[in-house]
Structures are given as C-alpha cells and as structure tokens.
Amino acid sequence: MKIPYTTEIREDTGLYNGKVGMWLFLASEVMLFGALFSAYVLLRIGAREGEWPHGLLNIPIGAFNTLVLITSSMTVAMSWTALKMGNFSLYRKLQVVTLACAVLFLGVKAWEYSEKFHHYEIWLNEPLTAQEYPQLAGHSTDLNAPITSIIGHIDDAGSFATLASLQEQGKSTVEIHPDEFHYRLSAREQGQRRKAERAAGGAAATSHAQAGIPIDVSNIARLSAFVPKHSTFFAMYFTLTGLHALHVLGGVLAFAYILWPASKMWRQDPERYTNSIEVTGLFWHFVDLVWIFAFPVLYLL
Amino acid sequence: MSEISTSPGALTAPASPSVATSKSAVISPSAATIQKIQRERKLYAAVYAVLLIGTVLTVAMYYVHFDAVWQMVAVALLIAATKAAFVVAVFMHLWHGQRDIYRIMFFTSIFVAALLGFLTYSLFSLPGSGHYLR
Amino acid sequence: MASHELGFIRKYIFSVDHKVIGVQYLLTSLAFLFTGFMLMLVMRWQLANPGEPVPVVGGLLESLLGEPASEGKISADLYNSFGAMHGTIMIFMGIVPLVFGAFGNYLVPLQVGANDMAFPKLNMLSYDSYLVGGIIMLISFFIPGGAAQAGWTSYPPLATIIPTDGQTYWLVAMIFLITSSLLGAINVIVTVIQLRAPGLTWMRLPFFVWSQFVTAFLLLLAFPPMEAGAVLQLMDNVAGTSFYMPHGLVISGQPATELSGGGSPLLWQHLFWFLGHPEVYVLILPGLGIVTEVIANNTRKPIWGYRAMVYSVLSIGFLSMVVWAHHMYVTGMGMGISMFFQTTTTIISIPSVIIVTCLMLSLWGGSIRFNVPMLFAVSFLPMFGIGGLTGLPLALSMADLALHDSYYIIGHFHYVVAPGTIFAVFAGVYYWFPKVTGRLMNERLGQVHFWGSLLCMNLIFFPMLAQGFAGMGRRTYDGGQNYAAAHPANEGVIGAVSDTMMQLNDVIAWSALALAAFQLPFIFNFFYSVYAGRRVESDNPWQATTLEWQTPTPPPHGNFTQDIFVYRGPYAYSLNHPGSEASVGTVDELPDFEPQNQPLVAVTT
Secondary structure, X not given: OOOOXXXXXXXXXXXXXHHHHHHHHHHHHHHHHHHHHHHHHHHHXXXXXXXXXXXXXXXXXXXXXXXXXXXXXXXXXXXXXXXXXXXXXXXXXXHHHHHHHHHHHHHHHHXXXXXXXXXXXXXXXXXXXXXXXXHHHHHOOOOOOOEEEEEEEEOOOOOOOOHHHHHXXXXXXXXXXXXXXXXXXXXXXXXXXXXXXXXXXXXXXXXOOOOOXXXXXXXXXXXXXXXXXXXXXXXXXXXXXXXXXXXXXXXXXXXXXXXXXXXXXXXXXXXXXXXXHHHHHHHHHHHHHHHHHHHHHHHHO | OOOOOOOHHHHHOOOOOOOOOOOOOOOOOOHHXXXXXXXXXXXXXXXXXXXHHHHHHHHHHHOOOXXXXXXXXXXXXXXXXXXXXXXXXXXXXXXXXXXXXXXXXXXXXXXXXXXXXXXXXXXXXXXXXXXXXX | OOOOOOOHHHHHHOOOOHHHHHHHHXXXXXXXXXXXXXXXXXXXXHHHOOXXXXXXOHHHHHHHHOHHHHHHOOOHHHHHHHHHHHHHXXXXXXXXXXXHHHHHHHHHHHHOOOOOOOOHHHHHHHHHHHHHHHHHHHHHHHOOOOOOOOOOOOOOOHHHHOOOOHHHHHHHHHHHHHHHHHHHHHHHHHHHHHOXXXXXXXXHOXXXXXXXXXXXXXXXXXHHHHHHHHHHHHHHHHOOOOOOOOOOXXXXXXXXXXXXXXXXXXXXXXXXXXXXXXXXXXXXXXXXXXXXXXXXXXHOOOOOOHHHHHHHHHHHHHHHHHOHHHHOHHHOOOHHHHHHHHHHHHHHHHHHHHHHHHHHHHHOOOOOOOOHHHHXXXXXXXXXXXXXXXXXXXXXXXXXXXXXXXXXXXXXHHHHHHHHHHHHHHHHHHHHHHHHHOEEOOHHHHHHHHHHHHHHHHHHHHHHHHHHHOOOEOOOOOOOHHHEOOOHHHOOOOOOEXXXXXXXXXXXXXXXXXXHHHHHHHHHHHHHHHHHOEEOOOOOOOOOOOHHHHOOOOOOOOOOOOOOOOOOOOOOOOOOOOOOHHHOOOOOOOOOOOOOOOOOXXXXX
C-alpha cells in the first residue's frame, strides 16, 4: 500500500506530507518554547528588585556558540541545494561540517555547565562589609554597605556541594574566594568601578586569585552551587538551554542517521532523500532560531 | 439544500498520485533548476552574512549604555527578530509562498502572542512587580 | 500490495493500520474509562458514608494499596489520590484517546477517502506512547505514598510539597500522554490537508472530519505550553527549583529555607489552563461531530446549516485558545484581565449555541429512525445544553466568585462530558460497530443501556448543581460533613450545608451504583455482538452517504477497493421523499440518499 504525496507534491496545497507534518510539529514547538520564554518573562518581571542575577554567564562563549550554530544552519541549507543539484559528495562534506558544528556546540555547552557547577553563592546571616574584606569590593558600590551574599569559588568543595554535604565533611568554616564582581552590580556600575580602579592605579583588587574569606557555618543561611535550585534565573537557564541541547542532540541523531545508515535511499529514491534533508533541515533551523532568541535573553538582558 | 453541491465543479482536483520523478539513481537537474539553485545559494550566503553581523551587533549592544532597561530589551529583541525573520524566510523556504503553512504559523503566532501578553499583563497588574522594565 | 501474511503481532500489536490502531485505542481507553468510573464509585461511597469501610471491594483495596486503605476505609490521602486520578484517567487517558484516538483514527482516513493516515508509523508510536503513559500512571497507585494527590489540575505549591513521589510519576506520565496527542494531532491534520480524495473539497467534508480537524489543532497548539509547565514542575519536584515556589513559603510551620523562592504559582495556572480550556473543547467537539453524523443519517435529512456549523466550529477552535483565564478569576490576577476573559468566554457560547441549534433544527420535519445510536445522539442535545447553560454563570467573574470550587462546577462540567461526550461516544460505538465488525449490536440491550444511563446520569449530576448552590465545596473527603448543619461544631452557623443537601450524597451514590449496573448490558452486548451479533446484509446497513460506508466490511488494509472520486457534499439525504420533484414516479425504485462517491449520472436514470 502506498500513501500518496510522500514524495511528490500535491497540486492544490503545493506541499508533500512530510513538510506539512514538520511545520505542524514546529508550530507545536513554537508553542512549547513560546511558553518557556513567557514563563521566563513572567518570573523576571515578578522578581523582587535586585534579585535577578545577571552577568553570571560567559558572554564570549555564548556568542561563539551562536556563531557555531548559525554556521551549521547555513551548511544544512547549502547541503540541500547540493542534493538538488545531484552532487552527493558536496552534500556529504557539508553535512559532516554540520555535525561537527553541532557536536562542538554540545561540547561547549557541557563545558559551560561544568564551569557553573563548582561556582557558589553563600547567603549570610550576619552581613559583612567591603571595609572588613577588601576582596569584596566588587560586591557593593559602597564600602560600608552590608553584603548579604558572596559569590565565588569554595576551597576543595568540588561540584554540586551543599551546606549539608560540607558539614558532613566535618567543616566548621567554609573558605570562599569571592568573584571580582557581584551580580547585584549592574554592567554600568561594574564598568565605572573598573575605570575608577584603573585611575587609582590599583590592580590588586581585580586580580583573579582573590584571597579567601573564612565563613563560619553558623553564619550561612543558604549555600548553593550555580545549579538549577540556586535561583529562578539558573532554573530557567538550565531548563531552557537543557531542553534546547536535547533538541540539538535530536537533530544530530537525525542528520547522522540520514547521512550514513539511510544513505542508500539516495540511490533508490533521490527525491525522497532530498526531501528528508529539507524536512530535517526545517527542524534544525528552528533549533537555531530558538538559540537566536535564547542567547540575548539569557546572556545579555 | 444549498449545502449540498451537486455541481461537478470540483472535478479539477488533482488526479490520482503519480510518481513525478523517475527512479533513476541520480538527480539530473535541468538548466532552469541549476540557475534557480545557484540563486538560492547566493541568497543563503547573504543570509549567513546577515546572521553574523546580527550576532556581532547583539554582543556590541551589551557594551552600549542605555538609559532604561526596556530600551535595551527592545533593541536586543529587534535584532533577534530580524535574524529570525531571515532564517524563517530564506533557510526555511517560507519565501516561496506556501499558503497552508502561512495560515498555520499565523494562528500559532497569535496564540503565542496571547500567551506571552496575558502572562506578562497578569503579573503587571499585581502590586510591586514589573520594576524591571520601568 | 500490502502483505496479508503478517503474523499476529505485526497485525494486531505493532500494527501500522489506522483501523487496528483505532480499535486498540478504543479498547484501551474504554478500559481506562471503566477504571476511572470504579474510582468514582468508591469515592461516592466514601462521600455518602464517610469513614465507613467500603463494602465488597474494601478488602481488595487494602490488600492492593496497603496502609492508606487500612480496614477497607478510605483515608483522606487515598481520597485525594482517587480524586486526582479519576480526573486524570477520565480526561487524558479515557475520553481524549477515545474520541480522538479511537474515532479519529478509525474514521478520518475513511471519511476523507484515504488509504491510511499520512504517517502510519507515527500513528503506531502515538498509541505506544499513550499506552506507556497510561501504564506509568497506573503504576503510581502502587508506589509508597500512592498516586498524585493534588487534583487533576496539580496546583503548586501543594503538588510539589506533598512528600510522596506520586506527582513525579504523574508528570512523567503526562509527558508521554502529551507526546502521544501531539503525534496523533499532526497525523490527523496532515491526513485531512493532504490525503483528501479527489473531488472532496473542504465544504464537502463530513462535519465529523471538521470537528476532528479543529480538535487536532487544539491538541497541537494547546498541549505544548502545558508540557512546558509540566517540565518546570518536574524540575521543581526533582531538581529543587522554585518555578512555582513563591518567596517566604512556609510548609507546616517550617520556612522552606532550602528553596530559592521567587517563583509564581500563577505561572502554573496560566500554563495549565492554556491547555485546560481548549481541552474542554477537545472533549466535546468530536462528540458533536459524532452526533452530527448520527443525526443526519437517522433523520434522513441534510444537516441544517452545514456551513454555519463549519464556521462555528472554526470560531470555537480559535476562541477556545483565548478564554483560559476564566478558570482563574479567584487568583486575584486583576480586574482588567478578568474582564477580557469574561468577554471572550461569553462570546464563545455563541458558536456553540449555533451548532446545537442547527442540530435541533435538523430534527424538524424529519422521519426519524429512533434506533439506539439515534437515542443517544438525540439525548446528547439537551444534556449538552444543560451543561452549556450552567456554564454561563461561571463565565461571569462576579458569579464565579460564589460558585468557584463548589459542587456546581462539578455538576456543570460533568453534564458536558458525561451525558454529553460519553453519550456521543455510545452513539458512535453503536453506529459504527457494524462497519468495524460486520455485525450489529443488540437493539434491546441497547435500549436498556440507554434509558438506564439517561436516568442515572441525571440523578447523579443534577443534585450536584443544587449542592453547589447550597455552598458545598468540592474535594472534601467527608462529603461536606464538617460544614453540615448536623455537625455539632456548626450548630446555629448560618450557611452550613442543610441536611437535605447532605442526603443528596446518598441519592448520588446509589444512582452511581445503578449507572454501573446499567453499563453491564453494554459491556455484554459489546463483546457478545463481536462474535454472535446479527450479521449485516450490506456494507452500508444504515444507508449512509459518507465514504466510510463505501468500503468492504470490515475494511481491509488499504481501505478502498475502488478509486474514490467525490461528487457531492456529505449529507445527500431525502432526495425523493414524496412531494419532491425528483421523486415523481420513482419513489419505490430509488433510494433516498446518494453516497458521496456515486457518479452524477446515476441521478438522471
């Protein structure tokens, strides 16, 4: 039994089945990611003043990943034209580039994730001031203002540590090496401070290996690595990018399947093979599209 | 009984499906197709360039000072929307008029807009929220 | 071309034939419907006799579920899980797969003259995904702590802070069920757009196909936001995030210090009801489609206002996506937004009324054949009417404040779904049974089933409307006894539920039991008729016009034995009744209908 219009185009709609199906799937994906972005907007607008972290993600790396994904999108589009021209070897070369880009994207993403997992924030019961600890200068605009939370690296805590797990290790104090800047400072404030410090000729405070601050466990209200439960920001970041990464993975599997195990279809039914690349390409461009929005929304705003 | 059409008006619907392409091992494009595809390739390269520029602009925007947050949001989303429009129109072949797909995506975008709009609005109307954009 | 030498497993278990998948859907979802009904029986017993051990099945419940059902009594936790699972099973695993999976799968390709769905393998995957989701949902009854307890709406923070794993199972199962619906929806839409037979223009589609088409779009576009919501709630449950956890949450007197806070319970309600309301129309539209087919066939008349009905169903589809927040008037989201949703909600009643009116008018002047499918279809109209009209007060935000979360709501939506959709389903089962099996169901048993069900459904749901007006809240595990006038603590309290209202719980419980008894003839009839029902003499026992009757019975893999070409609209009935010009002199020779694919020349001979 043969189902009509799997390869050939139906005259009155101008489409073949796979294309309609994929666009419908994309419509549902638009709703899925649309809902997630809407949720992001609602949570962000509902956040209390100064609560929403920013500047915690690595912008150059994010921009690099954007370029990688855009490149892969272009090679997919080009590889379809190669098939249209009957040039299978060009198609194969382009698709290998696509797959390489996709894997690179996932690798960079994994590295980015792992960077976050051993970065910590400690919320304090008794606030500290930058007056007492000059390393905290980047945590507040005012030297005497109370600092209620510190972000930075914790000595031999590894990844995913919690207050409970640190206490199990028998620690009564936690030594944290504060970051240069706290997310409560806006990008503008950070810039001004950098400029002021440069003018003052002081480079010591901006050195990356900042001296640790010992914090007594009894003074810790909450301690969390940069994992989803850290804040709604990280929860949203990991959910959205994680779901996106799953889509990338799905695309990689689909393209790899078409490129290698299913390539004999090219000899039997080249039109259908070309269509399968067009349809999977639609999905791939959509994944690219989600990232085009996710990058500025999560990394920059 | 106007509902029941007895006129044979719809007899022009497509005939039973026939396989349009030959079962030959390779696609041998006609001269017209080759020309069309080559135009398409140039278009793809141009869109690629636009996307690269867009990405650079997005990052550059981060280092520009804006008076209010909403201005920055607007600019960032404008750049992203432009990039998205190019991807959808050219890479996803929406450029080549496909009426049914236009319809599907038109209604989808209405519903997404409704979702986004009402979620945002329902929170704005609660006291103490929305300072971020103000 | 299809190999007819497929083994049993390929033919019936992993089949890609839309008809086999439709039957799989039918049997599975009827089984789930039965399960949900049994849960409800136990709950009604508990409400009528709070704290007393359940007769007959009490021991079974205790041995199956353990401590929550100790001594055969229903604990509050168990009642909550039964309530949540009754709703979930009935809606997501019972009715949607029944009206969309079973009827849609079986009939849409046949009615559009296609030889199968556009993507047969995806179709199989859709059923498998549904089955996996259903099994996960059932397994959750037997894990420690039992199934989800936060109602079918799963409102956080409650859903997340209940310290058992039931909710996690619920969410995972829902993701499978949603995937299944998405695949099914894509398949139906592509089939209707791409695989319509030559000549079958949009306005020649049977109304059933239209209703399935709109339903598929609702599933396609409304489910993903809920899926996003479910993923976020899963993160809350598993990864400890705070998407729905507000600041300063205090759980049982303990501040939740491990949570970051900053989330919004309102967010879940938006995402859930963005699905939840279109879902209501997913439940009812295919029912309307089935009823339309049955009414057209048995009145032997064209449907009155076919075009108006098509445009109405399209408007319902569109409007139903922008009415969701009328479930959320009491969340305090603000007057402005309530006003918008109140307006759209009242507007959406207009196309619904148009459809019902058209169906009513279709009855006018017809020589109606009151066979069992027609009985169910005709009684659907007033039952759905009551369901719809009782919904109007709920559309108005002021009236909703009083009626929200009361038994009035329960009565209202059960009128829509139970004597509404389920009656339509019964009509459909009796009507298409001969096409699927080649045998008719027993008429007399069907009559018993119908009259018994009609009586009991009303005895169950009408008292609920009264109870709701009297102020009885839903989801109370003791049937409102704590708020009853007879309760010692409530002596002299104004607004306590009166004894009469409390006694209605008994009426409802006994009627529910009777309703169960009246389903036995149906179950017997169904299985008996598969093997021993009266054989149909022709492929078209009801003298119907639509394409599914133009196939061999039962239809083979690939459906049609001839090329299908469609010449006319779907309801060409009453063609030569006495008095019409066409009938002069030929009353006895010609049938009163013309199948859609009958060539035009046949008219003139």
